[in-house]
Amino acid sequence: MKNPAPGKEAETKPQQLWPAHCVQGTKGAGFISEIESDKLDAIVRKGMDERVEMYSAFADAFGNQNCVETGGANRDLEAMLNEHEVSDVFVVGLAGDYCVRCTAIDAADRGFKSYVIDEATKCVDPGEGWENAKVEMATHGVRVISADGIEEAINKLCINV
Template sequence: MDSDGSFVPALIVVDMQEDFCPPNGSLAVQDGRSIAPVINSLLSQPGFVARIATQDYHPADHISFATNHPAPNNRPFESMVAVQNPAPGKSAETKPQQLWPVHCVADSPGAAIIPEIDIRRIDTFVHKGRHSQVEMYSAFADAFGNRDPAVTAQSVNLAIAAVLAAKRVTDVFVVGLAGDYCVKCTAVDAVKAGFRSWVVEEGTKCVVPASWEKTKEELGAAGVSVIRADDAVVKRLAGE
């Protein structure tokens, strides 16, 4: 870490949970388990001042679960429903929500972090998506971009931006699942929250593998740097 405080990095490991991993995950990402060694290597780097793991932690009646809606508009991966902004006075604002199989129900085996991840090195666990009526892909904000803890308190168990700010973090490194959803949204919102944001390419996989090139373009346009695991900035984490 630079002595002048210009580089104070944190690592966010996004949703490395059983339901997002083969062979039995209800919303398994192809080769999701294969990135664990890269993530563990990053977790072991001495430069991080915070190592945070996020987990989807939905109630059983979550609005994104296809089974919570009547046919015929309840096909996972296909159907959409309208959700309302939970912020006070903004309930008239709606947006479409894609429906998913039931996944990562709070306290269920599917919500657990896979054993391949060295959770002994994790110092903070973030449970997100707890509000039954709104999705939360990003660890920083709900689907409507609400970041005010007064609004997101029902969605997430702690305000991650405040955790990072308390440690004077300047740079956020994001890995995990999935690259085209929660990793992307977390990395983009890290920029909006005032941090330099990095995604380590070998440390993520996508729900739709073919979407990664487009996702990288979206990340770049939002100010996120997509890097390889051997990038010079990663080597700084090891004091090289």
């Protein structure tokens, strides 16, 4: 399937067809019980423009960063991180070989130190897909760390402050 770029209908890109998932208001879009969502400072909802895939929380599949204006996301993640002087981004979730990979790479490409926590990431293709994703992320400076490595990464943050 090819989807047109929002506002540039002549530009198309092959898109992966996915079954309905993470549908607003369903269990699939909710947080796991271990995450106390009432304590979160912000939630970025992405992929809200049905015309185009949005793997990254920073931009759609065409690289359009104005996803808030086109309706693909509810917040500008880069602006929000910069406003709060965030320097390091830890990415977890589904799917490691798609959304997590794209978000982590986009974070690194925008100048953030970007980490993916291996045990907190699930992949569509946990074998070759995840191995290829890790290689691609490494070329952008993204580090895949274990949950045990979080403390080490945070300690480095404290030293640099």
